[in-house]
Amino acid sequence: MPGLLSPLTRAVTYTRWLHLVVGAIVPIVCAMVYPGLVKPTPGDWALIAVLPVPLVLAAAMVPSMRRAEGLQARLMLFPGPHARVRSEEDPGVSAAPSASWSDRARTGAWMVLRMEAGLALGLVSDQLPALSLSLAGAAAGSPGVTDSLLTLPGSHWWYALLVPVPVLVLLAVAAAAGALMAQAARRLLGPSVRERLSELEQRTERLLERNRIAQELHDSLGHALTLAVVQAGAARAAADPEFTGRALEAIEETGRAALEDLEQVLLMLRDTGRPAGPRPALGEADRLLESARSSGARVDAEVTGPLEDVPGPISREGYRMLQEALTNVLRHAGPVDVRVRIAVEQARLRLEVRNQLGGGAAAPAAGAGGGRGLRGIRERAALLGGEARAGQDGGGWLVRVDLPLR
CATH class of the missing domain: 3.30.565.10 (Histidine kinase-like ATPase, C-terminal domain)
Incomplete structure (x- = not known):
């Protein structure tokens, strides 16, 4: 049990979470222009996820974008010297500008992946706490206090026992997503053959x-x-x-x-x-x-x-x-x-x-x-x-x- 909960006590889990959620800023800003964020449908969310992709890929063609993404990944996705659980392992993430079209392609893949993963994690980070509030409201006799996607039938006192579950699920999802993105950063932002x-x-x-x-x-x-x-x-x-x-x-x-x-x-x-x-x-x-x-x-x-x-x-x-x-x-x-x-x-x-x-x-x-x-x-x-x-x-x-x- 302590091994399962150890990621939740590490600061890098939450810096990874923040790094991913920041990636959702671009699609959210684009969604404010079109199609809007007032009661978006699932189809609207699919459109929001797709529309900024050409813009992100165009930005990835700028050589300095690879350096910016590499520096952010080093700082946010991997434990630093200040971490309680230090890692002497080299992150394996380059902080050099793109020197070839292969570097630009990998940078573009990374930026799109970060944006889509950030948008998905942002939605999960919004909906699971809302579900906890709905469970708390239903246990207190006031169902529907939030606009959660999951509608609770009726009011029951035992809903109070389920209030921590969405929060724990959110933490587990954030920790797993951060670890997976750290591995993806090594592959997509790692040094090229020329750099090696x-x-x-x-x-x-x-x-x-x-x-x-x-x-x-x-x-x-x-x-x-x-x-x-x-x-x-x-x-x-x-x-x-x-x-x-x-x-x-x-x-x-x-x-x-x-x-x-x-x-x-x-x-x-x-x-x-x-x-x-x-x-x-x-x-x-x-x-x-x-x-x-x-x-x-x-x-x-x-x-x-x-x-x-x-x-x-x-x-x-x-x-x-x-x-x-x-x-x-x-x-x-x-x-x-x-x-x-x-x-x-x-x-x-x-x-x-x-x-x-x-x-x-x-x-x-x-x-x-x-x-x-x-x-x-x-x-x-x-x-x-x-x-x-x-x-x-x-x-x-x-x-x-x-x-x-x-």
Whole structure:
């Protein structure tokens, strides 16, 4: 029983009722002009329901009508955040203007359905309370106090027991009609195929942007923290004031660069309108190499080909991939011998970072971080149409990236 009565305690039941009844305004206004509302016959009511249809269909051809109907349906037919019984489900109703004739046709079908259902519910909302008043009057000995379509025979006291029945029937009809109209709104005002594709594209772009920002933070902050940890440990082990001073200087420089990268990311997230600063590119690879050397790694670097001919997006992503590869070396192998090769040849950019595994160090994929950095390198390379491979090579570890320049 509580389950049957629960719709009657929800505010959305009554907003749906109001939404439907408002749809009856157009036929009622038209009926005031013709055929009139003074004692209309059933044939007059049929005419009242049909006459405004061409007018409503013509209005549905205006693209903005779909947006207006969609906004009304969202507000009135579905529980909002203020509702006692909240619904996290998306209403599935579009609030965009009509973009095709299919959208206009569905909008027209919705507006006609809303008008006819509203007119029918309006008549029921008028007649059932009138019937309750007639029952009350007949129970009191005064039958015929209202113009109800149902004529009561005589006056009987037991009519008083039936007074609540029409009201309960009206509430049940209103709740059922509102639920059915909510389902119809999803079908007739729901997003079109074009809107679904556009929404999917926008969602994909947002996810890609979030993934890119997360990768930027992982690469930049992970590199800075790894260098700081390695250099601090080396300075403590060396117990040499001069070495400690150089290590602190390197930590300061790396931390400052990481803060600059973090500020650029925060500017993008806040959308302040201020232009973000330039992101580092392969032309600044010396900074990464010097940071690794300051951590104790013995880096042998070889750069061949014109780096200035590498397109900006590829150069910036290449910098991040080189940064992550060097970070993995320091994190998993420590200050070991590292060979870095950057080559621009035959319209391709090739990066290689080869290092010793160190004193029994595990491969990066099995160490701390679970290989997230290497996965990020592969994802960056795949997005640029290239490929990245990483694995043991002889007695060391090799990260190789091959990217097309076009």
